Amino acid sequence: MSDTNKVKTAGRPRKFSVNEGIAKAMALFHARGYDDVGVAELSSTIGITATSLYAAYGSKLGLFERALANYVECSGTFVGEALSRAGSAEELLRKLLRGAATAYTEYPGRSGCMVLDGELMTSDTRASNLIRENVVRVRSAIADRLRALGVTDAERKADIAILLMRGISASARTGSSRESLLDAADRMAHLAT
Template sequence: MTTKPRGRPRSFDRLTALEQATMAFWEHGYETTSVSDLTRAMGISAPSLYAAFGDKKALFEEVVEAYAVSYGAYGGRAFAQEPTARGALGRMLREAAEVFTDPSHPRGCLMISAAINCSTPEVEEALRARRNDNLASFEARIQRDVDAGELPAGTDAGALARLYGAVLQGMSQQARDGATRTELEAVAEAAMSAWPSPGPAVGRS
């Protein structure tokens, strides 16, 4: 005899609902996306949202995790696959130009744009921590190349990491403002032209 499963079966696909929530947060940011906005975008009721995902903050945390391994995974791939910091950062910026302007989803970077005007401390702090982690990874990779002689010994790895972090954040905002992929690729190329040339330590003759 077949036993009926206990409980009421879920009437929606969880992964699809999560993707729809991602689009809503990506387009409107965390603060201005209400639970009503989310339930409308996801096609579910508020009780279903709470049962499946918890509250709005818990849902956003899950969205960010999913975004990091999907739309936002280009940076990690670049750092894993490119042999030098220059190659990794250049590839990251070029691929960001493509992702940030892809017409199949909202423009820019969710983790950058969602933090704008965010007044929920835990959310703002979590997004800031992710961005700072990215800067730390940029710096560590650059310093590795300095130590290996790929970059001049006097290169300030922290300042260089912040430069390319600022370029990435600026590209996200420019994409939100309507910049094209071609325009952002030109920004990426201009940024890479500032990369230090291999050579003797700064200040030595």
């Protein structure tokens, strides 16, 4: 299937990239959350009509789901790297928290984590469920890796990791610098293990 769809707008055929549309929507959802971004704004930002948006993505929720998956794939790589490279619980937590501090401060105007902050930025049950599925998946992967490292209280430590990542996300969103978050990540990793 081609990445480019022909879409009619104002009587003229127009090409747009489905993947570019997802990336543009992701930036909006990341910055302001699911509830604060409307179909009209999404359509305008992507450069298509609302009818074309529904034709390409099914619905606002369908576009959000694809944007969320794109965010996890692009910005969440630090989680996979931490899980595969850490040799101890402290190293895993440090890599997760430092990765979060770096990823969550990477893009001016949309700091924080689209997933971890996303639950707080929507009252839509379907969007919230999509977000929660991602959080549960990451938490389970962290707990599994901790068990593989011989940690007996892996579930509790995984909960702590998610809690600390949420804190880093909230701090990034409210303006904390990357340097201060990296310093805090090192300190928290040591104290939490």
